Amino acid sequence: MAKEEPREFKAEVVVPYELAVGRTWTTFYDTLKEEKILGTKCRKCGRVFVPPRTFCPRCFEEMDEWVEVAQEGVVETWALINMPFYGQQLEIPFVSAQIRLDGSDTGFTHRIGGFDLKDFETVRTRVKLGSRVRTVWSKEKKGGILDIDYFEPVK
Amino acid sequence: MGKPVAIIGTGQTNHGRRRDVSYPELVREAVVAAFEDAGITPQDIDGVVSGTMPSMMEGISLTHFYFADALCQVGKPILKVETCGSTGQSLGHCGYYWVASGMGDIVLVVGHEKMHEGDSQATMTTVFDPFFQQTFAAGAPGIFTMQCMEWMYRFNIDEQKAREAAALVSVSNHDNAFDNPYAHIKIRVTVDDVKSAKVITYPVRLLDVCPNSDGACAVIFASEEKAKKICKKPAWIKGMGFRGEEFFFGESDKSVWPSATEAAKEAYNMAGIRDPLKELDVAEVYNPFTYQEMIFYECFGFCPRGEGPDYVLKGTFKKGGKLPCDPSGGTLCTNPIGATGLIRLAESVLQVTGKAGDRQVEGAKLALSHAMGGTDQFNGITIVSSEL
Numbered sequence: 224m225a226k227e228e229p230r231e232f233k234a235e236v237v238v239p240y241e242l243a244v245g246r247t248w249t250t251f252y253d254t255l256k257e258e259k260i261l262g263t264k265c266r267k268c269g270r271v272f273v274p275p276r277t278f279c280p281r282c283f284e285e286m287d288e289w290v291e292v293a294q295e296g297v298v299e300t301w302a303l304i305n306m307p308f309y310g311q312q313l314e315i316p317f318v319s320a321q322i323r324l325d326g327s328d329t330g331f332t333h334r335i336g337g338f339d340l341k342d343f344e345t346v347r348t349r350v351k352l353g354s355r356v357r358t359v360w361s362k363e364k365k366g367g368i369l370d371i372d373y374f375e376p377v378k
Numbered sequence: 379m380g381k382p383v384a385i386i387g388t389g390q391t392n393h394g395r396r397r398d399v400s401y402p403e404l405v406r407e408a409v410v411a412a413f414e415d416a417g418i419t420p421q422d423i424d425g426v427v428s429g430t431m432p433s434m435m436e437g438i439s440l441t442h443f444y445f446a447d448a449l450c451q452v453g454k455p456i457l458k459v460e461t462c463g464s465t466g467q468s469l470g471h472c473g474y475y476w477v478a479s480g481m482g483d484i485v486l487v488v489g490h491e492k493m494h495e496g497d498s499q500a501t502m503t504t505v506f507d508p509f510f511q512q513t514f515a516a517g518a519p520g521i522f523t524m525q526c527m528e529w530m531y532r533f534n535i536d537e538q539k540a541r542e543a544a545a546l547v548s549v550s551n552h553d554n555a556f557d558n559p560y561a562h563i564k565i566r567v568t569v570d571d572v573k574s575a576k577v578i579t580y581p582v583r584l585l586d587v588c589p590n591s592d593g594a595c596a597v598i599f600a601s602e603e604k605a606k607k608i609c610k611k612p613a614w615i616k617g618m619g620f621r622g623e624e625f626f627f628g629e630s631d632k633s634v635w636p637s638a639t640e641a642a643k644e645a646y647n648m649a650g651i652r653d654p655l656k657e658l659d660v661a662e663v664y665n666p667f668t669y670q671e672m673i674f675y676e677c678f679g680f681c682p683r684g685e686g687p688d689y690v691l692k693g694t695f696k697k698g699g700k701l702p703c704d705p706s707g708g709t710l711c712t713n714p715i716g717a718t719g720l721i722r723l724a725e726s727v728l729q730v731t732g733k734a735g736d737r738q739v740e741g742a743k744l745a746l747s748h749a750m751g752g753t754d755q756f757n758g759i760t761i762v763s764s765e766l
Contacts (some may be wrong), residue, residue, distance in 0.1 A: 235437075302520050302527065309500040310500045311500075311516075352531040368510055
């Protein structure tokens with residue numbers, strides 16, 4: 224038998240989904256359209272969650288108390304993403320970050336931008352851990368997480 | 379505490395890019411090797427536990443059905459376990475539960491992944507919630523970079539010092555991989571190579587990051603009675619710990635990492651370990667990222683918080699150091715994810731049974747193995763000993 228290189232077989236799995244958002248997150252998205260950021264507060268431990276949670280993950284209590292949080296907060300951590308992969312939703316480069324908005328007790332995942340992101344050394348002069356950032360809203364609101372366009376450093 | 383449980387055999391494939399075998403053939407390779415090592419036949423096993431990362435990694439759902447034949451499952455009960463990167467440790471825990479409960483005498487546990495067949499970072503990005511975090515996610519490097527930045531900031535660790543230490547971690551793992559016949563990446567690297575390698579997500583560079591590997595690992599668990607009858611030198615499970623955290627990345631403090639810390643505490647309590655740095659002979663820490671390996675040292679009590687880099691610079695965790703870590707070359711040089719946590723366990727078993735070949739830590743009697751999974755969400759630990 225002729226010696227042959229092992230073969231590979233091309234395959235693809237594409238499955239569309241419709242994911243239920245639930246009432247809590249629908250409320251959150253609806254208020255983003257009004258340029259407000261809401262969290263929910265646990266009556267037992269007192270922590271405020273952004274994004275809001277229907278129940279507290281530690282106390283397991285229902286959370287039906289809504290709290291509006293500030294549109295400014297502190298950078299808990301960040302990473303400059305300049306690595307492409309299949310299905311990536313944002314154009315690279317972007318700065319992925321955890322932001323603790325004033326009045327909340329959790330890191331909110333979003334991006335930091337509004338300046339040139341090509342070079343890490345430039346980026347790090349603008350983004351620092353513990354520094355403050357504020358919300359920049361998208362002009363067109365679609366009822367999604369990118370209704371907040373990005374967070375920009377506060378000078 | 380259940381009944382005592384031993385490990386009587388392990389088997390690994392040669393890990394790497396395995397275009398020469400289909401996925402079930404790869405799995406069978408590890409299973410056959412484990413049976414040979416234990417000196418038993420498929421007829422001797424009472425059940426099978428199997429696990430991977432998300433099935434999406436290879437585009438086939440319910441992989442344990444796909445591998446049923448390769449796993450000798452015909453006519454036996456089977457369970458699938460899936461906790462992302464920590465799958466391998468969860469698999470081992472499941473094997474332990476099965477035998478410790480007395481419901482099975484000999485159980486085959488297999489972890490596997492064929493990462494070259496899909497798109498690992500695209501798959502891992504789907505581990506994030508689809509409504510809030512997935513948009514900003516960038517697979518494993520994004521999340522681990524954020525974690526290491528937070529850790530350096532929290533403990534005021536000098537960036538250059540951390541960089542130097544992370545480079546040493548990389549060099550030591552790459553050197554160790556040469557002692558491991560199963561390891562994937564075998565290249566000699568210098569500190570300068572690591573520090574000047576291509577940036578993945580700053581400060582993390584190419585040589586700070588694990589590869590995508592194809593590979594499988596099988597481990598055979600047995601009751602005390604069977605182990606003593608079949609195996610001359612079994613390894614005994616002395617301690618286990620597993621902890622989870624909130625699903626959302628920003629809801630727990632990753633710089634002190636509660637799940638890693640508490641999982642270790644639980645395992646130490648069970649094993650009666652008070653001073654891990656002194657008492658453990660070797661550790662197989664799950665280390666897909668060099669910086670993260672240092673966070674684990676701190677969480678596991680190998681050194682005080684914020685001092686991981688200092689201990690690395692002192693040589694504490696390298697070959698011949700006080701507590702050699704990853705003499706196998708670790709996850710950094712070989713990462714077929716669903717198998718990786720089980721490889722850590724298998725390697726620790728080889729160490730305490732004196733079968734680790736060129737990577738043997740002389741006289742090793744007590745070893746820790748570990749794996750981490752999810753968006754830094756889960757941590758699992760198993761401690762094995764040469765003594766019952």
